[in-house]
Amino acid sequence: MFTLNVSGIGKHYGDALLFKDISFRLNLGDVFAIVGWNGSGKSTLLRIIAGLVRPSAGRIEMFCNGEPIPKESRRQFVGMVAPALSLYDELTGLENMEFFCRVRGVDCNRNNCLEIIDGVGLAEHATKTCGDYSSGMKQRLKLAQALLHKPPLLLLDEPGCNLDSKGIKVVEGIISKQRQLGVTVIASNEKREADYADKAINLSE
Amino acid sequence: MHQTKNARQTTQTKPSTYLNEAVAIWLRDLRSEFRTRYALNAILMFAVTTLIAVSFSIGSFRIEEAERPFLYAVLLWIILTFSALSGLARSFVKEEEAGTMDILKLSARPQAVFLGKLLFNLTLLGAMELIIVPSFILLMAYQINFPGFFIAMVVSGGLGLAAGTTIIAAMIARASARGALFSALSIPLLLPLMITAIKGCERAAVGIGTAGWPEVKMAVAYVIVMVIMSLFLFPLVWEE
Secondary structure, three states: OEEEEEEEEEEEEOOEEEEEEEEEEEEOOOEEEEEOOOOOOHHHHHHHHHOOOOOOEEEEEEEEOOEEOOHHHHHHHEEEEOOOOOOOOOOEHHHHHHHHHHHHOOOOOHHHHHHHHHHOOOHHHOOOEHHHOOHHHHHHHHHHHHHOOOOOEEEEEOOOOOOOHHHHHHHHHHHHHHHHHOEEEEEOOOHHHHOOOOEEEEOOO | OHHHHHHOOOOOOOOOOHHHHHHHHHHHHHHHHHHHOHHHHHHHHHHHHHHHHHHHHOOOOOOOOOOHHHHHHHHHHHHHHHHHHHHOOHHHHHHHHHOOHHHHHHHOOHHHHHHHHHHHHHHHHHHHHHHHHHHHHHHHOOOOOOHHHHHHHHHHHHHHHHHHHHHHHHHHOOOOOHHHHHHHHHHHHHHHHHHHHHHHHHHHHHOOOOOOOHHHHHHHHHHHHHHHHHHHHHHHHHOO
16 A cells, blocks of 8 residues: 655745645545646656655655655655656667666666566567657656556556557556556656646646 | 555555665665676776787886886886776766766665665775786786785785775765766875785785785775775765
8 A cells, every 4th residue: 555645845946936735635545636837847847756855845755554655765756757767878778678687776678678568569679779769669668668667656657658549548558557566656747647646736826 | 546545555664774885885786787787898998908908018028027126016016006997986976967866865874875885896996806816916927925915915905996996986976077086086096095005915926924914904904994084974975
């Protein structure tokens, strides 16, 4: 049972306030959307939840079966896809997956990695270097990377970015399955993506 | 979607250790470097160019024999240090430039990242020393009376260079004027090591005063202090 508790989060850069006093609590099965205009801080809020950016105010707490998860262990519980997160262009899709398995300590052999890649529709391209991938293929590989350790918290920043209709179906399937595994937070301007969520917050308001 | 379901049955059964993570990062960096050769080319180009320039302009005959041990040690460590500075910052800078810094932060613990990058820089520096040091000895007719001490000095000095430049590379990776900042920060930090290594190589060439291997011990102490301090400081540098 995973719980994400966001309380009183605010962020400012110098004197410029991005957002303040953002609070919500998400439990297993919740899909939450962060919407707002460009520059309203959707991606920043997602990065704060992931632990990549320090908030100016407030705190992020994660609980597993009621036990608080220490900050230094949270990366094991988080999977993230974002336009700003890049994979290693000089490695193949398969090598990227093998690297992330090893570095995350996921017990995953080459066949498992191939299976994960197949799951996002990239089986034929697994041995091509990522530098030769199209932007849609890179997005699919990012999705595979975010899922390989079965994170209870899935953070998706514009998950449908650059994807074709088959890719969108993959995203829908991932969000639907994540309802059994944990919590999903989506940051997007797309109404279709925001509609996957049960709850939402608008940072422009 | 059936395949996605199967794929997600992969479970995390291996406890991830710092060493496993560091080795994974090291191997990944080596593979990337083998394919792109960004850092290796930068280091070797600088090293070979300066080595050739020094050997042609100074050679082995323009220096008085009594002055050779000291001057050759100075020239060797200038070549090694500045060659290292020309390429070792790439280990972190390339993560920032390629936009892979965040995904690495999400995947590995900070200390493991530092150790992985340190191993990678050690590998590069080791390869550079294997090429440059024998070439320097041959081209300059460098007489060494105590080769064991000389090798230990070059190895421990190389370890110190890698340890010092790795933490500075992490610090400057997000700065705008990285090149200038890297040299400006590295030189004061590396100066004690350079002075020690020059003195050690001079003693190795002369063959006097090497009892107890004082410079090697000092360089090893520098490495230990630098690595331990870096392991404590690196999480502060790595996290925003």
